[in-house]
Amino acid sequence: MIITFASSKGGVGKSTTCAAIASALALNGERVLLIDLDQNRTLDRWAKKAPIEGLTVSAIDPQKFGSFFREKEASGHYDHICIDLPGNREVTLFKALARSDLVVIPAQASEPDLREALVVVSDIRDVAETTGRPIPYRLLLTKIYPLRTRVTDFAYAELARLGLPLFRTALVERSAYREMFLNGHPPVLTEPGKGAGQEIIDLLAEIRAIVADTKSELRKAG
Ligand SMILES: Nc1ncnc2c1ncn2[C@@H]1O[C@H](COP(=O)(O)OP(=O)(O)O)[C@@H](O)[C@H]1O
Numbered sequence: 001m002i003i004t005f006a007s008s009k010g011g012v013g014k015s016t017t018c019a020a021i022a023s024a025l026a027l028n029g030e031r032v033l034l035i036d037l038d039q040n041r042t043l044d045r046w047a048k049k050a051p052i053e054g055l056t057v058s059a060i061d062p063q064k065f066g067s068f069f070r071e072k073e074a075s076g077h078y079d080h081i082c083i084d085l086p087g088n089r090e091v092t093l094f095k096a097l098a099r100s101d102l103v104v105i106p107a108q109a110s111e112p113d114l115r116e117a118l119v120v121v122s123d124i125r126d127v128a129e130t131t132g133r134p135i136p137y138r139l140l141l142t143k144i145y146p147l148r149t150r151v152t153d154f155a156y157a158e159l160a161r162l163g164l165p166l167f168r169t170a171l172v173e174r175s176a177y178r179e180m181f182l183n184g185h186p187p188v189l190t191e192p193g194k195g196a197g198q199e200i201i202d203l204l205a206e207i208r209a210i211v212a213d214t215k216s217e218l219r220k221a222g
């Protein structure tokens with residue numbers, strides 16, 4: 001699978017979710033390449049703290065993304081490629097979208113975040129139309145409060161009104177997600193079978209199902 005984590009806003013949880021999902025795949029015995037396109041190199045630094053077998057993290061110059069991606073994909077060395085994007089609308093965003101099996105758009109349950117998510121959605125639709133291939137995407141609510149609040153109710157109502165597809169799993173505001181960048185350990189290791197660890201397992205199951213469904217629909221159509 002090629003999974004891209006995108007949003008035109010910073011601080012919404014792109015890098016956190018990307019690292020957590022990539023770790024879960026690698027700890028399941030799958031070979032994962034994580035491409036860090038953010039010039040802050042958050043994930044490159046994270047990976048050096050507690051390396052995980054089967055997970056390769058490469059921070060690359062956005063200018064070299066196209067050739068790097070082609071080479072790695074053709075190498076057959078990886079089962080999955082996860083792409084962490086910076087929070088801007090640079091050309092790498094469009095290049096990554098064009099290659100994705102699924103785009104995860106993290107957003108907090110707030111009006112400005114949902115507006116930003118809509119910008120990414122319209123970019124995805126443009127790329128899908130231009131390339132003539134479907135690019136599935138889902139919004140992922142992040143850093144939500146564990147209890148239902150007026151804010152989360154507003155977010156769910158807005159998403160329904162806008163017809164935006166959403167992951168059933170949402171990531172609650174939890175220290176395990178913050179700790180990950182401090183000690184390097186991903187949620188599936190720090191909270192196995194509960195809390196953040198369970199959320200990531202649930203999210204990954206949804207991701208796999210969406211990618212599998214899209215592939216089988218494409219086979220039927222083709
Ligand atoms: N579900 C969560 N619970 C608690 N903290 C979170 C969560 N998701 C992200 N964070 C924290 O929020 C900050 C921004 O997250 P990050 O993944 O770097 O966002 P982005 O890549 O979109 O800029 C980081 O300090 C991260 O630890």
Ligand SMILES: [Mg+2]
Pocket residue numbers: 014015016038042084085086
């Ligand atoms: Mg980031």
